[in-house]
Amino acid sequence: MGVFDVVGPVMIGPSSSHTAGAARLGKMVRNILGEQPIEAIIYLYGSFAQTYKGHGTDKALAAGLLGFSAEDPRIREALTLAVQSNMKIAFKTVTDTGYHPNTAEFELRGQSGKTLKVVGASVGGGKIVVSKINNYDVEITGEYFTLIAIYPDKPGVIAAVSHMLARYNVNIAFMKVSRQEKGEQALMIVQTDQLIDEETLFSIKSLPVIHSALVVQPL
Amino acid sequence: MIHFKSSADLVALAEKTEKPLSNIIWEWETERSESLPDKVWEEMKKRLHVMKQAVMQGMNQPKKSFSGLAGGDACKLASGNSFIGPVVAKATAYAIAVSEVNATMGRIVACPTAGSCGIVPGAICAVQDFLHCSDDVLVRALFTAAGIGQVIADNATVSGAVGGCQAECGTAAAMAAGAVVEMLGGTPGQSAQALALALKNMLGLVCDPVAGLVEVPCIKRNAFATVHALVAAHMALAGIKSIIPADEVIAAMYQIGLDIPRSLKETSKGGLAKTPTALRLKEKL
Numbered sequence: 001m002g003v004f005d006v007v008g009p010v011m012i013g014p015s016s017s018h019t020a021g022a023a024r025l026g027k028m029v030r031n032i033l034g035e036q037p038i039e040a041i042i043y044l045y046g047s048f049a050q051t052y053k054g055h056g057t058d059k060a061l062a063a064g065l066l067g068f069s070a071e072d073p074r075i076r077e078a079l080t081l082a083v084q085s086n087m088k089i090a091f092k093t094v095t096d097t098g099y100h101p102n103t104a105e106f107e108l109r110g111q112s113g114k115t116l117k118v119v120g121a122s123v124g125g126g127k128i129v130v131s132k133i134n135n136y137d138v139e140i141t142g143e144y145f146t147l148i149a150i151y152p153d154k155p156g157v158i159a160a161v162s163h164m165l166a167r168y169n170v171n172i173a174f175m176k177v178s179r180q181e182k183g184e185q186a187l188m189i190v191q192t193d194q195l196i197d198e199e200t201l202f203s204i205k206s207l208p209v210i211h212s213a214l215v216v217q218p219l
Numbered sequence: 220m221i222h223f224k225s226s227a228d229l230v231a232l233a234e235k236t237e238k239p240l241s242n243i244i245w246e247w248e249t250e251r252s253e254s255l256p257d258k259v260w261e262e263m264k265k266r267l268h269v270m271k272q273a274v275m276q277g278m279n280q281p282k283k284s285f286s287g288l289a290g291g292d293a294c295k296l297a298s299g300n301s302f303i304g305p306v307v308a309k310a311t312a313y314a315i316a317v318s319e320v321n322a323t324m325g326r327i328v329a330c331p332t333a334g335s336c337g338i339v340p341g342a343i344c345a346v347q348d349f350l351h352c353s354d355d356v357l358v359r360a361l362f363t364a365a366g367i368g369q370v371i372a373d374n375a376t377v378s379g380a381v382g383g384c385q386a387e388c389g390t391a392a393a394m395a396a397g398a399v400v401e402m403l404g405g406t407p408g409q410s411a412q413a414l415a416l417a418l419k420n421m422l423g424l425v426c427d428p429v430a431g432l433v434e435v436p437c438i439k440r441n442a443f444a445t446v447h448a449l450v451a452a453h454m455a456l457a458g459i460k461s462i463i464p465a466d467e468v469i470a471a472m473y474q475i476g477l478d479i480p481r482s483l484k485e486t487s488k489g490g491l492a493k494t495p496t497a498l499r500l501k502e503k504l
Contacts, residue, residue, distance in 0.1 A: 001369070002251055002252055003244060003248040003259075003362065003365040003366070003369065004248075004262060004263075004266070004365075005372075006330075006331045006364075006365045006368035006369050006394075007266055007330050007331070007339070007361050007364060007365040007368065008266060008328055008329060009328070010265070010327075011326070011327065011328070011329055011333065012325065012326055012327075013321030013323070013324050013325055013326075013327050013333055013336070014321045014322050014323075014324065014334075014432065014433050014434070015334070015433060016329045016332050016333040017380075019324070019333070020329065020333070047431075051430075051431035051432065051487075053504075054286055054430060054431055054432045054504060055432065056285070056324050059324075071269075073325075076324045101380075124378050124380070125378070126329065
């Protein structure tokens with residue numbers, strides 16, 4: 001946490017958790033999808049469900065999905081702009097769960113037909129944590145360059161990826177791996193201090209053990 | 220490497236190096252973020268710019284919030300010629316102006332939160348009008364404010380949901396108080412005294428947003444907390460000391476925050492949020 005977390009973020013009001021955090025969460029989810037969704041169903045939990053209209057949380061989430069930042073005044077018109085850019089969004093409220101009080105669950109369909117399920121929360125001061133991608137447990141904060149890779153759960157894959165990052169002089173800040181079942185498909189989240197450029201990503205993708213990989217920029 | 224954990228650390232660093240608090244914080248952020256000093260300065264200047272725009276917008280272009288609960292009060296306070304004196308009158312108006320802009324989904328700087336976003340700009344912009352000083356002085360003030368906020372965030376909380384409104388508006392008042400002391404030529408030690416005096420007197424403040432929105436009572440609370448910060452700075456500059464040291468006040472604020480029942484911490488299940496009028500407003504929204 002630094003100076004600009006205390007004096008900041010610069011944001012569109014009225015709430016750092018409900019508006020700025022929501023916009024950042026939407027943008028993060030869009031980045032993970034890798035394209036603009038054409039359809040989004042967003043389930044709102046806890047405090048998001050109770051006060052989203054008054055705080056403009058629905059507008060902020062839509063703005064994020066459109067790729068707007070938390071300080072973009074277009075957040076106010078985001079629901080209209082979403083319709084104009086052929087993005088269909090439905091909000092559904094859910095009560096009574098064990099999730100963080102400011103949680104949103106996204107079901108997305110992208111322009112290319114790709115689908116994605118993401119769960120994330122706005123955890124205060126505009127900060128966010130993405131906690132689930134499809135059925136994998138993850139932890140992505142949007143503060144770092146993040147590599148998301150899918151691979152078979154077997155020895156040596158993590159070593160191969162970290163070796164490749166080391167070769168390109170990229171330092172790993174945080175790392176989390178999860179799998180659906182032992183020996184099945186697994187997902188790796190690597191957050192790094194340095195940019196993971198096209199060349200590095202290409203080299204990681206070229207590793208025979210990696211099924212797919214993508215890099216998400218910091219928010 | 221600059222390292223601090225408490226306000227006492229900050230004051231000690233400033234005294235040892237004979238630098239103002241703002242310099243210590245500026246250097247710390249530069250080191251921490253591995254950026255260039257100029258870049259960090261520009262980043263803070265950008266925040267000042269956003270704050271000033273919000274002050275102007277709130278003062279000159281009043282707008283109702285979506286709920287209809289907020290808007291137009293800053294204009295009512297526009298004249299600086301009042302019986303409470305120009306600095307206090309302006310600080311109050313500016314603080315409400317920024318908070319009103321926040322309520323209408325305008326652009327603001329969370330400082331430390333969106334609900335308390337009017338306090339620091341309200342105080343420092345009103346003092347600028349009084350001193351006729353440059354914007355650079357305000358950028359410095361923001362670094363000092365940030366350092367104080369940082370210490371509180373590290374040792375306690377700046378979240379109303381965790382610690383009650385004392386953690387939001389109380390912290391903002393402490394940040395503003397310390398910053399104003401530096402603007403007026405006070406010492407780092409006096410900034411810490413102002414921090415203590417301001418925060419000490421806002422202990423036990425509950426977070427009870429009406430209908431779940433940071434419009435009632437938060438906007439007006441921003442105005443009061445701004446004046447609070449100015450009085451704390453005024454006292455500290457006169458040499459008045461808080462008998463309880465700043466870091467102990469911060470610890471007490473945190474403990475009180477944990478002791479405050481959940482109903483009074485941004486849940487809208489207690490306090491003003493549970494009054495008959497509040498419940499009626501909630502139904503209408």
